[in-house]
Amino acid sequence: MEFVLYIVAGLLGGVLGGMGMGGGTVLIPLLNIFYGVGQHTAQAVNLVSFIPMAIVALIFHLKNKLVEFDKILLIAVPGIFACILGCYIARAITGDLLRRCFGGFLILLSAFQLVLQFKNAE
Numbered sequence: 001m002e003f004v005l006y007i008v009a010g011l012l013g014g015v016l017g018g019m020g021m022g023g024g025t026v027l028i029p030l031l032n033i034f035y036g037v038g039q040h041t042a043q044a045v046n047l048v049s050f051i052p053m054a055i056v057a058l059i060f061h062l063k064n065k066l067v068e069f070d071k072i073l074l075i076a077v078p079g080i081f082a083c084i085l086g087c088y089i090a091r092a093i094t095g096d097l098l099r100r101c102f103g104g105f106l107i108l109l110s111a112f113q114l115v116l117q118f119k120n121a122e
Helices: 002-018 024-034 039-063 069-092 095-121
Strands: none
Touching: 002 024, 002 039, 024 039, 024 095, 039 095
């Protein structure tokens, strides 16, 4: 029965990841809060599961001509350096602090999205 719950978590993460929101915003809290998976492990699982989801999403976006190739390097190069830095930071801090940082990020992201919604509604 436990495997069914993991499948549900994967489905939710996959749907949101395919929409471009980022499945980790759902998958990491689900694994951490409801499945008792440690923060470091939940984030690692999210990163590994992101690879096939990103490939599938990229295929669809390429098919729909939504990829702007001239901007890829401008985004990818700084992203790679930030990723390396983030990995070292995540390894250096405790799971509890990492969980709080991720929670803070989700709160800030939610507030930003809320403000954007109100601006666009005007």
